[in-house]
């Protein structure tokens with residue numbers, strides 16, 4: 001029997017507001033423990049929460065960008081549970097009346113566009129953090145840091161429309177791209193500003209009903225989303241094939257073993273005894289404000305991607321890659337507008353990505369400017385430098401911020417395109433390698449690469465590769 005997976009993702013996105021959701025405490029990351037707290041976020045008796053308007057605006061913005069309906073009337077609810085990092089004994093969240101519902105986002109898998117439904121987006125407050133001492137005061141203590149308590153979160157819940165781990169990763173990437181384009185969340189999964197829980201079940205292909213699902217928590221990178229889901233899908237299929245039963249439970253992804261481990265049986269909504277928060281008035285949002293927020297939305301990745309294909313003739317692959325981050329899309333577009341050739345940018349940008357990976361930097365932390373790309377494109381177009389030289393030059397520009405044409409001048413990197421000069425070197429290489437010439441003439445065509453390499457070596461990579469190829473072919477046959 002063949003099985004298919006049914007996957008729904010719940011994503012918590014930490015909002016980039018300066019202050020917490022129900023008090024004026026700072027949300028700054030990395031401060032001394034418990035220095036960003038007040039009576040409201042530490043849950044003192046007699047205090048009243050007041051909603052941060054920015055958090056509401058960010059959530060509406062996100063809802064609109066994800067094609068949701070914005071509810072004119074929504075409400076906060078208390079989600080009751082006990083944990084040391086939750087001083088009030090409940091978390092303020094939204095339950096039966098969330099602010100955003102019925103949306104979708106589009107993902108591209110194997111060249112096909114697929115819509116993934118968004119069930120709801122609601123606001124809630126984050127809990128604090130427990131720190132378990134590993135020995136500094138004897139190893140017997142745990143500490144509670146409430147700086148994070150009350151930091152605003154959006155919970156984005158998808159429909160169970162996802163079928164494979166690859167689709168799940170594409171969904172997460174698109175979600176992150178939209179949040180970053182909007183500037184409502186920095187999308188940093190390692191630091192926990194974007195957290196993903198996955199609901200997974202499997203069923204025989206062709207069946208309509210849903211199987212028993214498990215929830216996987218603690219997935220903090222795109223790679224782990226893929227691995228955790230693959231592991232869990234296989235685990236469930238194996239149980240069903242052995243005529244066993246899947247237990248509805250919460251499982252933890254353990255990246256060190258590459259497995260999911262049972263954590264506890266899954267809570268039901270009624271375990272949390274949700275009820276409307278009596279300290280907060282129901283939320284009424286007027287249409288005028290929603291329209292204002294809508295008109296302030298930036299161009300989103302899907303639209304930009306389409307435009308990169310139709311307007312600038314980028315390949316689908318490049319368009320998807322270059323528009324995945326606003327910080328990449330903007331300099332690329334600016335460079336095209338200033339005259340850089342699309343085909344050259346397609347060659348240059350992988351060098352930029354390599355550089356960023358290697359240095360662990362974002363593009364706006366480098367000295368690269370759109371005009372550098374234009375200059376470099378001109379150098380390649382006029383055959384002053386070869387494509388491979390351009391890559392070396394670009395690397396230096398990223399490091400120093402120097403103009404490519406300046407680097408060329410300074411280092412004497414100008415490409416040799418003088419036929420006479422190249423011919424001399426080609427002849428020299430042919431004379432020096434009689435054995436290889438014989439083998440080439442006997443049919444070993446792949447030796448051409450060897451000769452090209454020798455000429456490039458002799459010219460320190462400066463010979464025009466196309467001319468070298470042509471001359472070698474002429475002289476060797």
Ligand SMILES: [Zn+2]
Pocket residue numbers: 020023024025036037038039040041042150
């Ligand atoms: Zn506070």
